[in-house]
Amino acid sequence: MDREVRVRFAPSPTGPLHIGGVRTALYNYLFARHNGGKMLLRIEDTDSNRFVPGAEAYIIESLKWLGIEIDEGVGCGGDNGPYRQSERRDIYRKYVKQLLDSDRAYIAFDTPEELEAARAATPNFQYDASTRGSMRNSLTLPADEVKHLIDNGEKYVVRFKIEPGRAVVVDDLLRGKVTIKSDILDDKVLYKSADDLPTYHLANIVDDHLMCISHVIRGEEWLPSAPLHVLLYEAFGWTDTMPHFVHLPLLLKPDGKGKLSKRDGDRLGFPVFPLEWHDPTSGNISSGYRESGYLPEAVVNFLALLGWNPGDDTEIMSMNELINRFSFDHCSRAGAKFAYEKGKWFNHHYLQELDDAKLAEMFKPVLRDHGVNPEDFSDEYITKAVSMVKGRISFVKDLWDQAAFFFTAPETYDPKAVKKRWSEDTPAIMTELTERLNALPDFSSAAAEQPILDWITANGYHMGNVMNAFRLAIVGECKGPHMFDITELLGRDETIRRIHKAIDRIKPDEPAL
């Protein structure tokens, strides 16, 4: 790498950042950091019709949440600004003029309707060398008429004049040399007078050049227009500093076909956005990874491995490890189906690494959502409850399913378990159990377990039946951590109260009438 590595993430603020975009940002970031380079954030808002308020702030917040740091760009400044394309009109105008003056572009007056008509009339109509001679543009109209039309405020666009018969080579770091014939390229619109803004293609090349971008790392959907971009670098005379290209494989739908879309999330039940998004116009809310209980390190780790691997079997990697090991040598070229099931596993893993007290803190809002006031319990109590069940959860909110009984006595009892474990003589045994529990000098798990087990054995009771009836009374179903660990935390009074309640509430299965 002969020059300073400078990469950019250049999203369009047309809505919330898509998870595929997040991965593109991540790969840019990993590559930049691995090579000691800079990461820029540029906002590509050249389509005034699709601008969505709030999208830019959303993008910045998303990257921040994930730990993808921006060195230069919107939200943090830098020497190559402005970084919002809508604020760079003067710059683009200058370069459009340069292209026009050097005869590499021309002005076209064809209206959208006229273009539509042309497309309808000719099967594979393309605005190119074969057709531009019969359209309304500065190539076909007299110079004074062109000037007259412009002076009259006629809307026009500037089109790039593609010369046919050339083999254009895009050297992609992932895919090698991709060659395409310039004949199949059309005279792309570079600038539209209607909003005095360039299109993506022009703005992109000008900005990447001016911002000294060394590597353009973007989604595969850009590969077909890469030859056009190469031609633009040529037209400007910037070939020597043209960035390297990397076209990343796309993230695909987990089920059927096509690339992962914004709709798939709701359809398949997983988020496709990093953060929850409230659509300003429709009012719709789309779920986000953050609000769904994902840890940013889990999302990053998961996303990094969708299309890249470190070259060995390592899967759990922090951002720093990812940075250390990242390179395009181990990137795949094929699209990856979005395997969100594995994302859950990553979250499970990172949740286990969290400190119990921290997890307890994260659990408090969930308790409130379920009508439990965390203030009624000590932090120590909540922490102990959390530590007992955390091994079985993938999300913080799952803690409720696993630990609810620590905070509220069961109101109902699992019918299947009742049928299996609660017989006619159970109430008597349970009453006896309360007496035994009351008699225990030490109610701790370690001290309570053996005497109770001994009592069951000595009386010839069925271990599984008694213990599960006990569990049923305390938990409400046959699940959960070690029984005596539960009762130790619950305390003697609550334990006995629940057994009495169960005796009172549970009626042994009565034969159906």
Added chain:
RNA sequence: GGCGAUUUAGUGUAGUGGCCUAGCACGCCGCCCUCUCACGGCGGAAACCCGGGUUCGAGUCCCGGAUUCGCUACCA
């Protein structure tokens, strides 16, 4: 339709001509642990797109086909 990219178990992937009777992970199934459900440990089922060729030898190289995906806008 045209152009381009792509192709290893259900999914993500390892594999750069012999070390591949194809490894790892998620998911699935079973066993162990056990008062239960989990966790965990152990084990299992499951893949080289197809057809030619090159080679002593091909998942790995070449050719053809198919597949899938993308692009084909005054959107990015």
